[in-house]
Amino acid sequence: MIEFQQVSKSFWTGKQRKVILDRASFRVDLGNSIGILAENGAGKTTLINMMAGLEKPDEGVIRKTSRVSFPLGFMGGVNNKLSAHENCRYIARLYSLDPDYVESFCRWVCGLGEYFDMPLATYSSGMRSRFSFSLLLSIEFDIYLIDEGMPGTTDVEFNRKAGSILKERLKNATVVVVSHSAQTLQKFCRSAAVLKQGRLYQFETLEEAKRLYDYQT
Numbered sequence: 001m002i003e004f005q006q007v008s009k010s011f012w013t014g015k016q017r018k019v020i021l022d023r024a025s026f027r028v029d030l031g032n033s034i035g036i037l038a039e040n041g042a043g044k045t046t047l048i049n050m051m052a053g054l055e056k057p058d059e060g061v062i063r064k065t066s067r068v069s070f071p072l073g074f075m076g077g078v079n080n081k082l083s084a085h086e087n088c089r090y091i092a093r094l095y096s097l098d099p100d101y102v103e104s105f106c107r108w109v110c111g112l113g114e115y116f117d118m119p120l121a122t123y124s125s126g127m128r129s130r131f132s133f134s135l136l137l138s139i140e141f142d143i144y145l146i147d148e149g150m151p152g153t154t155d156v157e158f159n160r161k162a163g164s165i166l167k168e169r170l171k172n173a174t175v176v177v178v179s180h181s182a183q184t185l186q187k188f189c190r191s192a193a194v195l196k197q198g199r200l201y202q203f204e205t206l207e208e209a210k211r212l213y214d215y216q217t
């Protein structure tokens, strides 16, 4: 479970205050995957980062009683000077997992060939996405955070392989996905919310959320 209690978050741009959340309270319960719709710049990445613990609220409390993933596509925990191979072993130790398992799983999923043993700094953005996605899949979480705005990959073979592993994982896990597109959310969730001007409106179904979102956009 992730619970936001009276959470506020805003940024000062030098000219005005950009409000992301204004005393918002909501919960993400295990077993109830939720899609959050928001326009570009409304605060999707900031919201996901707060759930992951990468950003702190200005006010209020965020409580977590489950293992919550880092956001899909997040590369903050890896070292560009090291290879995927070395990064895997490092991350495995951080999460108290078997380094041999994490390394061989990621090597198989991301399909980077000899690049797997070369520094991340030499990767294209698609290769980086493949590596970070495989790393996320190698660790079991209760709640997976997906920011749809993250760079994707067009590698068909990778998408097929990683997609089917994710689908399998999500049978027992919960997902929070933020996107500006209802179509993307449909793939992951039934219930949904709309983030708009500092408020989060929760709905039982994506259809209801879409009605508010379409009405406002």
Ligand SMILES: Nc1ncnc2c1ncn2[C@@H]1O[C@H](COP(=O)(O)OP(=O)(O)OP(=O)(O)O)[C@@H](O)[C@H]1O
Residues within 6 Å of the ligand: 011, 012, 013, 018, 020, 038, 039, 040, 041, 042, 043, 044, 045, 046, 047, 149, 180
């Ligand atoms: N550290 C910061 N300082 C000032 N403004 C920030 C900061 N981080 C984010 N913002 C602003 O807050 C708003 C929300 O940013 P965020 O990246 O969360 O939005 P988003 O909905 O994910 O956007 P997009 O759909 O374009 O990826 C934007 O206007 C952004 O410019």
